[in-house]
Ligand SMILES: Cc1cc2nc3c(=O)[nH]c(=O)nc-3n(C[C@H](O)[C@H](O)[C@H](O)COP(=O)(O)OP(=O)(O)OC[C@H]3O[C@@H](n4cnc5c(N)ncnc54)[C@H](O)[C@@H]3O)c2cc1C
């Protein structure tokens with residue numbers, strides 16, 4: 089059994105930032121456990137630019153962003169085990185992991201940070217009828233084939249889902265000489281960042297079809313085409329609108345699911361909307377000493393926000409390890425009227441920091457207001473020229489406001505038009 | 506290549522027949538047109554070992570079902586294939602259906618199905634607490650069970666191979682000539698000669714029979730579609746749950762699978778193209794609309810994939826299996842029209858056919874037949890101590906490739922290097938479950954491709970999903 093003050097599961101941007109922040113806050117023995125062969129998480133395959141504009145104020149590629157953190161980690165005495173998969177977290181904070189050099193390892197840690205990231209929703213999650221042929225894959229898988237392995241995943245491509253990964257792959261595949269027939273999006277709006285729509289589709293002349301989905305895949309061995317159809321307001325395909333589109337590859341960019349198997353195994357309850365753990369302002373879960381940050385907690389649009397969130401978790405873990413905890417009296421937060429969820433879900437009433445609430449709205453709003461309330465008491469309102477589900481929103485609540493909130497009332501955020 | 510017996514088709518019927526034949530001092534070949542075994546109906550069905558009350562009294566279906574179901578536990582034990590004797594319930598929701606239970610009970614009784622019982626509402630609720638409140642009664646058949654059909658077939662092929670059978674894949678029989686002693690089979694792997702033929706070609710068994718001039722039956726392909734649900738649903742039911750059969754057939758059922766998922770389906774629609782295993786919007790909608798009646802808390806939103814299988818239904822009036830020497834040629838033995846309960850019956854059909862061929866040829870049993878297929882390593886089922894010991898022996902079991910199903914590199918290597926080893930992604934998936942979990946190979950797919958390429962000495966763009974043109978990637982990027 090190895091003993092550590094802090095064990096971080098996942099060596100993506102979240103895990104690295106959290107470990108570094110904990111180190112800076114005086115935690116001594118730290119280990120990062122990463123299942124892949126290298127640190128960096130999903131960033132290792134995102135070779136396009138667009139990372140770090142907020143955090144480093146310069147435009148970096150995914151691997152560049154990751155390498156800034158990898159270098160920092162290397163300069164510390166943080167232990168890193170790559171190619172190491174964590175299998176379980178037991179009651180007394182004992183982690184079991186495995187790799188092919190040490191075999192089965194058990195680690196006891198005072199605190200644990202969960203930073204396992206997320207994975208892409210597969211075909212089964214949306215039930216496209218038709219063939220089980222090859223040529224249907226998630227955009228992230230295709231990204232790995234083309235960027236890391238150096239192979240063409242397809243020549244004639246339809247992309248389902250206009251999330252950022254889909255948009256970025258549309259451009260990537262076009263630049264590699266493939267023909268991207270179209271990007272289909274179920275919703276009447278795109279789920280990607282505006283800058284990605286402009287740079288990845290408009291500039292490349294790739295059509296974006298809104299309110300449209302793929303209903304069937306065709307092909308005996310390799311994909312030969314898909315049937316697309318328009319959808320109604322309830323997002324159901326409209327009979328009679330089906331069209332055949334020839335392609336040998338269908339890339340799915342239909343959302344990400346936080347990878348919370350371990351969280352669930354540890355008996356930590358999940359938020360039904362975020363699919364991530366319920367946490368406080370330092371990202372501590374309901375199990376004392378277990379923290380969560382990054383995409384495993386909520387799907388972020390930008391890695392910069394992942395970094396910011398993970399530093400909170402690192403700081404929180406350091407406080408916990410040093411025995412500095414709060415009274416355990418919480419103010420709950422709740423999204424209502426157009427706000428789908430809020431992270432953190434609860435805040436220590438006697439917290440020592442101002443708290444940013446992160447959340448997403450349920451549809452596109454123009455010129456609406458965000459209203460923060462406690463009971464009937466309006467705490468602040470913020471005008472927003474445009475809000476959409478694909479861009480995470482945030483408001484900051486000062487710590488003295490938090491401590492002055494009445495007992496038993498939740499802090500709510502809503503949209504008013 | 507010259508053999509005593511050529512078995513055409515490596516589904517569960519052909520595989521178990523070949524394995525039984527390999528008990529005898531006979532030179533046996535098992536010929537399969539696909540890139541792997543278990544690619545026909547055997548790959549996509551309800552995976553139920555039926556108790557045996559469905560088939561009409563006196564039919565081959567009834568006989569082989571009851572016998573096969575009785576043999577299944579021991580066959581699965583020898584081959585180390587997961588089998589669970591969980592029992593089945595036919596649930597009645599109306600008085601009329603309650604009467605049907607009685608008919609089924611009596612039919613089953615005459616077929617020789619042991620220990621059935623009609624349960625009242627309270628007993629039913631006790632046995633299956635999640636059952637719908639509208640359920641009135643049920644027929645309980647404790648001998649029914651579940652099995653993994655493709656693992657059974659793969660295991661049988663491996664065991665047959667170890668006992669001397671030549672398993673030839675990508676070997677499609679195109680035509681057959683007969684000189685009175687030897688058949689000459691024209692195949693995609695060249696000419697093969699055999700004294701006897703067992704026709705276990707599934708939906709194509711009529712086409713193969715026609716190759717020797719037997720046109721006494723036609724196969725009408727009948728599609729059945731399914732949803733496969735996430736493991737999180739599995740705690741909601743513990744038995745096989747049928748609806749009462751009606752003129753529309755057996756209807757949509759719900760069943761746990763041996764791997765801990767839940768299966769909902771199948772539909773039943775006659776189609777034209779025997780190889781059309783596409784799922785359809787209508788079919789899946791039909792499953793959705795009907796599946797949750799028995800257990801209202803089941804959610805089809807937890808579906809992780811859908812698939813369909815084709816039943817080899819014959820156009821003969823008696824609606825039975827066609828098993829035995831063809832009337833056109835006594836050395837050509839049909840195992841045709843093997844629709845449900847074909848999986849349940851396979852152990853008995855295999856034994857029957859092997860004994861028949863042995864009698865015709867006068868072959869003796871071999872002394873050195875080894876009935877055991879060693880249990881493959883299943884890392885996910887081990888406890889910490891077992892895992893530790895395993896990795897200490899071989900470090901490659903320490904590297905997890907499929908995270909959803911916790912499959913290690915060592916297991917994938919075992920699957921590739923077994924006697925009838927995996928040659929493509931679906932082959933690895935069926936042998937190890939890598940890629941069968943929640944993310945459906947989103948994460949491990951590219952790693953499996955890499956391992957296959959490395960182990961088979963191929964480039965990764967030569968690796969396919971299931972043979973033919975089903976490549977995963979194309980040429981290198983510039
Ligand atoms: C394809 C794609 C394109 C993107 N494009 C942009 C962009 O243009 N700009 C931008 O700012 N952001 C972008 N993002 C978002 C950003 O990259 C992510 O938000 C960020 O990488 C999330 O960091 P993370 O550390 O939470 O997760 P990840 O980067 O996914 O890291 C999690 C790590 O945990 C490891 N892990 C998981 N489970 C275990 C276990 N049981 N044991 C051991 N290790 C485990 C994983 O291997 C992984 O390395 C993109 C994301 C994706 C997926």
Ligand SMILES: Cc1cc2nc3c(=O)[nH]c(=O)nc-3n(C[C@H](O)[C@H](O)[C@H](O)COP(=O)(O)OP(=O)(O)OC[C@H]3O[C@@H](n4cnc5c(N)ncnc54)[C@H](O)[C@@H]3O)c2cc1C
Nearest residue numbers: 514516517518538545546547551553678707729847848849
């Ligand atoms: C929807 C559905 C649900 C079912 N549910 C159940 C159930 O719950 N319980 C049960 O007991 N049974 C069930 N069955 C029936 C069971 O699946 C089948 O009876 C059984 O799998 C048939 O196996 P087989 O080996 O005869 O045919 P197949 O598995 O179809 O194998 C035939 C093989 O022959 C090969 N072949 C064909 N032509 C040639 C050629 N010319 N040359 C070489 N090879 C050839 C094919 O490629 C194929 O691999 C179900 C069937 C379906 C379709």
